[in-house]
Amino acid sequence: LAEGAEVLHEDSNSMEKLMMYMESSLKTLYNTLNEVNFARILDAIWTELSVVMYDLIQSNLEVSSTKY
Numbered sequence: 138l139a140e141g142a143e144v145l146h147e148d149s150n151s152m153e154k155l156m157m158y159m160e161s162s163l164k165t166l167y168n169t170l171n172e173v174n175f176a177r178i179l180d181a182i183w184t185e186l187s188v189v190m191y192d193l194i195q196s197n198l199e200v201s202s203t204k205y
Contacts, residue, residue, distance in 0.1 A: 163179075166178055
């Protein structure tokens with residue numbers, strides 16, 4: 138994960154662009170949807186993000202364990 142973060146930081150500001158896009162999209166959703174629907178969308182985003190992060194961590198642990 139640390140190596141990936143370094144590469145992203147060196148090559149471009151793609152992470153910053155992604156975060157700006159997410160912030161803009163969330164603001165639009167917040168201003169457009171009612172509170173209940175926005176909460177559902179936010180919950181779905183966090184659920185999907187947690188799955189992606191879990192998979193990423195597991196794959197890095199597997200790669201790490203095969204190195205040693």
